[in-house]
Amino acid sequence: MMGKLKVYADRMSQPSRAVLIFCRFNGIDFEEIKVDLSKRHHLSPEFTEVNPLHKVPAILHGNFNLFESHAILVYLSSAFPGVADHWYPTDVFRRVKINSVLDWHHSNLRYGAVNYVSNTVLGPALGRPLNPEAAAEAEKVLLSSLSKLEDIWLNGDGHFLLGGFQPSIADLSLVCELTQLEVLDEKDRDRILFPYKKVLQWIEDTRTATNPHFEEVHNILYRAKKKFQQQRSRVAKTGTETNNVMERHSKM
Amino acid sequence: MMGKLKVYADRMSQPSRAVLIFCRFNGIDFEEIKVDLSKRHHLSPEFTEVNPLHKVPAILHGNFNLFESHAILVYLSSAFPGVADHWYPTDVFRRVKINSVLDWHHSNLRYGAVNYVSNTVLGPALGRPLNPEAAAEAEKVLLSSLSKLEDIWLNGDGHFLLGGFQPSIADLSLVCELTQLEVLDEKDRDRILFPYKKVLQWIEDTRTATNPHFEEVHNILYRAKKKFQQQRSRVAKTGTETNNVMERHSKM
Structure with a gap:
């Protein structure tokens, strides 16, 4: 035991x-x-x-x-x-293909998404300044990763990564990476994700396949999204923002 | 078949x-x-x-x-x-600990070593300029990774990662990452690695455990190291260097 x-x-x-x-x-x-x-x-x-x-x-x-x-x-x-076996199949060929996507994740989708979000929105809440240059470099990696998801990893028969008909641990891990983009300004998020139709469908399919748990665990993120939105409209009205104000409103 | x-x-x-x-x-x-x-x-x-x-x-x-x-x-x-089983044990507990080191590798040791080497030495040979700021940031990640190798991953009974008495695929992968530092200026390489005694011993042990194959496959790197050294002494003598000269001498 x-x-x-x-x-x-x-x-x-x-x-x-x-x-x-x-x-x-x-x-x-x-x-x-x-x-x-x-x-x-x-x-x-x-x-x-x-x-x-x-x-x-x-x-x-x-x-x-x-x-x-x-x-x-x-x-x-x-x-x-x-x-269930589809999460991480015992068949070695299917299994190591999932390893391959997960390994790719680290220096590509994760690197791009984490660094973009933290240099455009999240940084101050974690005590770090926003860095527009780092954000621009991260955006390049993020967009290139999205295009590889669209053209390579989601280029199969099924709706999931590697052509799967049911989600694997790679689908869950990579989709959760992308949901972090929820905290971005909505226009910015749409600009980034909109060109990638298969990616958008796959996010939706993975969410549906794992609900209600997916939504329940993400609730905190949706609440943070609202706070960041309110913060942005206050900034738009007053035309100014300080780190202190940012921090006061972004306790998560 | x-x-x-x-x-x-x-x-x-x-x-x-x-x-x-x-x-x-x-x-x-x-x-x-x-x-x-x-x-x-x-x-x-x-x-x-x-x-x-x-x-x-x-x-x-x-x-x-x-x-x-x-x-x-x-x-x-x-x-x-x-x-042999020690490379990637069938025992699930030992196996996933190896996965854990390999996952850590991507955004830590690999990120630090690759970006440091490519922004101090290798860049021009691959058609990219050297970037001292990026090198400084990569050095931080590299040193932090080395200290985690020394204090956490090599903190066990055996000489290998996770206290192993025989090498796993993680030992081979991470040691090959570190041998890339051979192309650095020797003083710079010593400055970086010298404080990490366990790491140095582990590189040596992994090399010994996999020789003569380790040395044979690394020969090309040792030849590149010599070329970069000669290049550096030429620069030291003439006091100047251009990308063209660099490229002419660094075909690998």
């Missing part, structure tokens, strides 16, 4: 959301432990025991600790017999 | 070297197909069929194509029965 699974997560973090949705969808019995990044809980001694690298998500299953969301999703797919 | 494995590689690329060393060490029967990045062979129609993302390494095994070096190493460990 391993004991009950503990998932250390902040729902404002996209890989945290992917792991939480996965556990809930697959009926895994787990306890969610909130690690509030904005309150620096990831630096606490308790969490350092679970992940000395101070990143969410991380899990503790009995004495076994693990971090890095892709590795966690692989572990959960392997260790919990109730998880 | 899958037919003979084809490995598409440029030995100047560190993940290419990891896959080649792995195949040779494990007695896998394969054909090495050179994709010369400096001659833009990665954009050829033949290679695009194997990897539409135009990156090395990639493999073709019968009709099955695969790219991303970590996924390739997982595939080779699973598909070739002669590969």
Whole structure:
């Protein structure tokens, strides 16, 4: 007996959301432990025991600790017999193709999305300044990644990555990355995503396939989106904004 | 029957070297197909069929194509029965810990090492200018990654990552990343690596464990190192250097 699974997560973090949705969808019995990044809980001694690298998500299953969301999703797919095969197939050819997408994710879609969002919107809430040059460079990587999703990874028979007819852990991980774009100004988000019709359909299909869990776990993001919107209209009216005001209104 | 494995590689690329060393060490029967990045062979129609993302390494095994070096190493460990278990253990707990290191690799050690080397030495040979600001930012990530290797990933009983007594695919992949630092000015390389005694010992142990293949596959890098050294002393003597001169002497 391993004991009950503990998932250390902040729902404002996209890989945290992917792991939480996965556990809930697959009926895994787990306890969610909130690690509030904005309150620096990831630096606490308790969490350092679970992940000395101070990143969410991380899990503790009995004495076994693990971090890095892709590795966690692989572990959960392997260790919990109730998880359907399509999430991480036992067939080695299908399995390593999923590994290939997940490996690609890191320096492409994730790099582009994280750096774009944090340099256009999120930075000040996490105590970092916005950097327009870094945002421009991240946008290039993000757009190139979206076009590779559209033309290569979603270029198959089914609606999911690699032509799958049911979602894999790669679909969940990459779609959760893209939902982070919700916090952008709506026009900006549309400008970025609108040209990629297959990507938009795939986000929708993955959401539908994992609801109601997908929506429930994303609620915090939709609330943050509203706050950022209100903030933007206040700035538009007064024509000014300071970091202090930004921080007061962006506690997540 | 899958037919003979084809490995598409440029030995100047560190993940290419990891896959080649792995195949040779494990007695896998394969054909090495050179994709010369400096001659833009990665954009050829033949290679695009194997990897539409135009990156090395990639493999073709019968009709099955695969790219991303970590996924390739997982595939080779699973598909070739002669590969010893320590490379990618069947035990799920040991296996996903290796996944965790490999996932960490992308945005940490790889990001730092690749961007530092390409912005201090390699850039012009690949048609990109050197960028001192980007080099400084990459150096921070590289040093932080080295300190995490030293204090966390190499903090176990054995000499290898995660306390292993024999190397895994993660050891090979990460050590090949670090050998890229050979092309740096020797003083600069020593300055970066010298404080990390466990890391230095681990590079040596991984090399010893996989020789003579490790050295043979790295020969091209040692030759490139000499060329860059000669170039640097010429610059030191004449006090000047142009991109043209740099390019003329750095064909690899």
